[in-house]
Amino acid sequence: MKISLGPVLYFWDRKTLLDFYARALETPVDIIYLGEVVCSKRRTLSAADWIDLAADIARCGKQVVLSTLTLIEAESEIGYARNLVERFDGMIEANDYAVLNMARAQGRDICAGSSLNIYNSATLETLAQCGLKRWVPPLEMSGESLQAMLQNMARDSDRNRIETEVFSYGRLPLAHSARCFTARFLNRPKDQCEFRCADYQDGIPLFSQEQQGLFQINGIQTQSFAHCNLIPHWQLLRDAGVDIMRISVSSPGCLQQVTHLKSSMTGNAISIPLAEQDVCNGYWFGEPGMVSLPALQGNL
Amino acid sequence: MREMETCGMNTARQIELVCPAGNLPSVKAAVDNGADAVYIGLNNKTNARYFSGLNFSDSSIEKAVQYIRDHGRKVFVAINTYPQEKNWPQWREAVDIGASLGVDALIIADIGVMDYAASRHPHIARHLSVQASATSLEALQFYHEQFGIRRAVLPRVLSLKQVERLAAKSPLELEVFGFGSLCIMAEGRCYLSSYVTGDSPNNCGACSPAHAVRWEESAHTLETRLNNVLIDRFRPDEPAGYPTLCKGRFQVEQHLFHALEEPVSLNALDMLPQLAGAGIAAIKIEGRQRAPAYIAKVARVWRQAIDRHARMGSSYAAQPDWHRTLAELAEGSQTTLGAYHRPWQ
Numbered sequence: 001m002k003i004s005l006g007p008v009l010y011f012w013d014r015k016t017l018l019d020f021y022a023r024a025l026e027t028p029v030d031i032i033y034l035g036e037v038v039c040s041k042r043r044t045l046s047a048a049d050w051i052d053l054a055a056d057i058a059r060c061g062k063q064v065v066l067s068t069l070t071l072i073e074a075e076s077e078i079g080y081a082r083n084l085v086e087r088f089d090g091m092i093e094a095n096d097y098a099v100l101n102m103a104r105a106q107g108r109d110i111c112a113g114s115s116l117n118i119y120n121s122a123t124l125e126t127l128a129q130c131g132l133k134r135w136v137p138p139l140e141m142s143g144e145s146l147q148a149m150l151q152n153m154a155r156d157s158d159r160n161r162i163e164t165e166v167f168s169y170g171r172l173p174l175a176h177s178a179r180c181f182t183a184r185f186l187n188r189p190k191d192q193c194e195f196r197c198a199d200y201q202d203g204i205p206l207f208s209q210e211q212q213g214l215f216q217i218n219g220i221q222t223q224s225f226a227h228c229n230l231i232p233h234w235q236l237l238r239d240a241g242v243d244i245m246r247i248s249v250s251s252p253g254c255l256q257q258v259t260h261l262k263s264s265m266t267g268n269a270i271s272i273p274l275a276e277q278d279v280c281n282g283y284w285f286g287e288p289g290m291v292s293l294p295a296l297q298g299n300l
Numbered sequence: 301m302r303e304m305e306t307c308g309m310n311t312a313r314q315i316e317l318v319c320p321a322g323n324l325p326s327v328k329a330a331v332d333n334g335a336d337a338v339y340i341g342l343n344n345k346t347n348a349r350y351f352s353g354l355n356f357s358d359s360s361i362e363k364a365v366q367y368i369r370d371h372g373r374k375v376f377v378a379i380n381t382y383p384q385e386k387n388w389p390q391w392r393e394a395v396d397i398g399a400s401l402g403v404d405a406l407i408i409a410d411i412g413v414m415d416y417a418a419s420r421h422p423h424i425a426r427h428l429s430v431q432a433s434a435t436s437l438e439a440l441q442f443y444h445e446q447f448g449i450r451r452a453v454l455p456r457v458l459s460l461k462q463v464e465r466l467a468a469k470s471p472l473e474l475e476v477f478g479f480g481s482l483c484i485m486a487e488g489r490c491y492l493s494s495y496v497t498g499d500s501p502n503n504c505g506a507c508s509p510a511h512a513v514r515w516e517e518s519a520h521t522l523e524t525r526l527n528n529v530l531i532d533r534f535r536p537d538e539p540a541g542y543p544t545l546c547k548g549r550f551q552v553e554q555h556l557f558h559a560l561e562e563p564v565s566l567n568a569l570d571m572l573p574q575l576a577g578a579g580i581a582a583i584k585i586e587g588r589q590r591a592p593a594y595i596a597k598v599a600r601v602w603r604q605a606i607d608r609h610a611r612m613g614s615s616y617a618a619q620p621d622w623h624r625t626l627a628e629l630a631e632g633s634q635t636t637l638g639a640y641h642r643p644w645q
Contacts, residue, residue, distance in 0.1 A: 071486050072436045073462055098438035115489045117432075117502065119382035122412025130446075140494040140503055141384070148385040174492050175485040175546075178457035178639040181560060185552050190645045206559055207551040208530045214550065215492075217559070222485070224495055282498070288527060289495035 001238050003261055004031035004165060006248040007067040007093075009173060009218060011042045011197045020249070021053065025060050027255050028262040031244065032057055035067040035084070037095055037113075038173075039180070039219045040077045041193070047080065051088050058090070067093035070115050071176040071220065091133065104130040114139050114167060115176075121152040124162065134163040136246065139172050139228075142286035143240050150241035163243040168230040169257050170248025171203070171216050171223035172280075172289060181217040202250055213278070214290075226280040226290060231261050233284065314610050315575065316582035318376070318475060319599045322354040322589055327364045329596035334603025337374035339407060340364055341588065345387065346394040347378045348409075348431060349588040350505030358397060365401050374404040378588075380429035381505045382410045392416055399424050405451070408432075409488055409502075414447040427475070428452035431488035431501065435462075437469050444471045451475055453584060455487045460571060460640040464578040473581035479598055479626060480586025482566040482638050484546050492545040497527045508544045515540070524548075541632055565630035566638045569601075569618040572609050594629055601625050 005024055008017060024032060034050050034057070036042050045053065054064040066088050068081050078098060085092055085102045094100035095113035103110045111134040118124050118135055127135075137146050150164060183193040185204060197203075203218035205225055213225035230237060230245070237245060247257050282291030319335035321327040330338045341347030343355035356364055361377075368375040377398040383391040391413050398406045399421035406424055408414045409431035417426055428434055428443050430453040443449040451473035454463060467474050483490070487501075494500035497512040514525040522534045524543035531543035541547060541563035550559045566586070568575065575583065583606070585598050601622045609616040627635055638644055 070489070071457065072439070073458055075437075075465065078436055078438055096436070096439060097432075097434065097442045098436045101438050101442035117382055117410070117488060119410065119502070120385050120388050120412050122383075122388060122415065123410060124412075126411050126415045138382075138491075138502065140491050140500055145384045145386070152385060172491070172495065174495050175490040177485045177560075178459075178645045179484055179561075180645070185555070185559065189643060191642070204552060209533055209549065209551060209556065210530045211551070212529060214496075214529065214545075217552065222492065222560070283494070286498075288498040289491065 001234065001242060001265065002030040002244045003028065003258055004033065004244050004246045005029045005254075005258065006167070006170065006246050007033040007035055007037045008249045009038055009171075009221065009223070010201055010203060010249075011039070011195065011219070012044065012201060013198065014044050016201070017044060018053075020255075021057065023255055024258075025057065025062065027258040029062065029247070029258045031063040031065060033065045033067045033093055035093075037067050037070050038176075038221045039197075040069060040074065040080065041195070042197075042219075047083050047087065050084070054088065054090065063091075065091040065093050065111055067113070068095055068099045070095040070113070070173070071178070072096050072098050073178065100127075100130060107131065109133045111165070112136065114173075119145075121149045124149070124153060128162060132162055134165055134244070136165045136167060139167055139174070140283050140289060143236060143284045144286055146242075147240040154241070164241060165244035165246050166230065166237055166242045166284075167228065167248060168234075168237065168245035169261075170227055170250050170254060171225070172228050172283075173221050173223055173248075174215070174289075175222040177220050177222070180220050181222065182219050185217060224280060224289065226278050226292070228281060228283070228289075229279045230281055230284055231257060231264065233281065234261060234264060236284070313581070315572075315580060315606055316374075316475075317599065317602050317606055318582050318584045319595060320349075320480075320585055320588040320590070321364065321595065322349060322351075323356075323592075324360065324364055324367070325592040326588075326590070326595045327367055329592040330599050331368055331371045331373055333596045333599035335373060335599050337376055337404065337582070338364075338368050339376040339378050339584075339588070341378040341380075342394050342397065344390060344394075345381055345505045346383075346391050347588075348380045348429075348501045348505045349378075350381075351510060351589050354589055361397070361401065365403060375401075376405045376407050376427065377401075377403050378407040378429065379413060380407050380409040380431045382431075382502045383413065384503065388412070395421065407453070411447070414443075414449070418447045422448070425450045428472075429488070430455050430477070433486045433488045435486070437466060440466070440470055440472060451581060453477075456483050456566060457486050457639050459642050459645070460574055461642070463580070463640070464574065467578040467580055474579075475582040475584050476568070476575060476580055477566055478568045478572075478583035478585060478602060480565060481631060482561070482564060482636065484561045484638075490546075496529050496545060508542065513543055539632060547631075562634065563632035564634040564636045565626075567623070567626050567630065567635035568637060568640055569605055569622060569626065571637065571640055572605055572618070573614065573616050576609060597625055597629060
């Protein structure tokens with residue numbers, strides 16, 4: 001299995017971003033996703049900057065994928081995505097069917113992001129005709145369901161194989177809205193947000209009235225409070241037919257998780273402890289996403 | 301009941317009123333109070349209102365379709381959830397049932413289901429469910445070109461300006477929400493419910509499913525819980541809402557508030573002229589889970605509004621008693637223009 005680093009979901013400044021990718025190059029990560037996927041107003045790097053960065057990273061031997069917005073509403077957002085798709089000739093991660101359609105027309109290699117709702121092999125087979133090379137299952141899909149799907153796909157031997165990538169570590173991006181919840185929390189209109197989400201490098205935690213951590217507010221995105229962590233279960237993912245495990249970016253420590261996963265796969269496991277209540281893996285085991293099952297307990 | 305005069309209207313066709321029904325009495329309530337079309341679902345996970353005691357069996361759906369047809373209205377069948385590998389045959393069967401009934405359209409979210417319907421029953425119109433979350437011209441074109449989608453239901457995340465721009469260029473008919481529960485997240489891409497309960501609209505046809513809900517009353521408070529997670533705590537004098545995650549009261553830093561959204565319903569009555577002017581084909585009323593009396597009242601108000609607008613054009617104004625009626629039926633007795641109105645965002 002390969003290891004990927006997902007796009008940065010938060011609003012980081014230029015220096016933080018570039019430093020982060022410089023450090024990422026020193027890890028054993030195989031694939032790096034670049035680009036803004038949450039809010040079109042966040043323009044730390046321009047389209048040209050992302051494409052330049054992609055070239056720099058590719059020269060270091062990592063595969064680069066340019067990822068795109070999850071919720072596209074304005075025509076300017078369409079224009080931005082079209083510009084990326086036309087100018088970048090590598091793989092595009094489509095998080096909306098608008099971008100999938102553009103990338104298809106342009107003949108690009110496509111990774112279908114988790115928000116494209118591919119829940120069954122009939123859908124995956126239909127999309128295979130659009131130039132799909134890779135897909136990320138919906139976050140809520142269980143390992144059992146994924147395995148059943150991949151087994152049915154495998155029967156079709158004539159078809160070029162589509163890689164399967166599973167969101168394996170990090171806060172789950174659970175929902176996207178037209179409303180900016182960071183601006184709402186700060187009592188500001190979205191149009192005058194002053195990019196205050198830059199003050200929250202990991203988002204803002206949201207608790208129940210019993211102090212149970214539930215979600216993490218990140219602009220228009222609502223994430224899980226707990227970090228999904230399938231790293232201890234990587235063999236289950238491998239056995240289900242997963243090709244790539246995605247580490248989502250959160251600071252600090254996500255790069256450590258890349259190293260940790262790689263060493264687990266090569267038989268030199270080092271343990272990186274995480275607070276038990278901050279970890280979840282329920283979706284993979286067919287449970288509510290927030291649930292955390294201990295390692296080796298769940299079987300497919 | 302229906303006042304279908306057409307004087308001075310410059311839009312080619314009157315906007316269609318699409319009403320929900322979860323059982324036969326609701327079908328009658330919708331039809332008798334002026335729905336142009338009624339949307340219904342089978343009583344299984346193939347539709348996004350999979351609640352116990354709701355929706356139609358293979359046999360009761362025939363009666364519903366018959367009643368709607370006898371009154372010259374259209375019937376749509378919602379097959380708007382996402383099948384997983386093991387239950388794919390059930391979705392295929394739902395499409396076949398809809399086709400065998402000769403319904404006017406199937407409302408579909410899943411691409412595999414769309415592809416199946418398009419290839420197996422090409423003569424049955426396909427509408428794109430709001431759960432597919434098509435929010436741009438390019439996305440609409442994709443579904444139109446690939447699967448021959450005739451109409452799309454727009455998500456409740458777009459502003460009126462964005463809706464108008466889309467409508468000006470859309471290759472297919474557009475349907476928008478007029479009244480009912482307000483999803484504040486892009487529909488079909490919200491996993492808040494499955495994160496806490498395991499069930500979501502996508503995988504089970506249910507948001508905040510009843511089996512996970514608990515109401516706990518003590519001397520001074522009423523607590524609502526979802527799979528044991530505290531969603532809200534109400535004083536005796538406060539109206540308690542159903543525990544939906546996006547409408548709970550939560551703690552963010554030192555503030556306790558409705559961090560995502562208040563309990564409130566969407567009401568776009570005031571925007572009817574703009575929506576009609578933009579060429580929107582249909583207004584959708586949310587709520588297959590609602591009682592027949594609710595559906596009757598909402599349908600009646602919207603029928604009057606659409607007919608009045610057809611007669612009066614630019615001098616149309618929503619009547620105060622319509623707003624009162626709808627507010628009484630709204631979550632928390634509050635209504636909002638939602639994302640149609642930019643400041644909401």
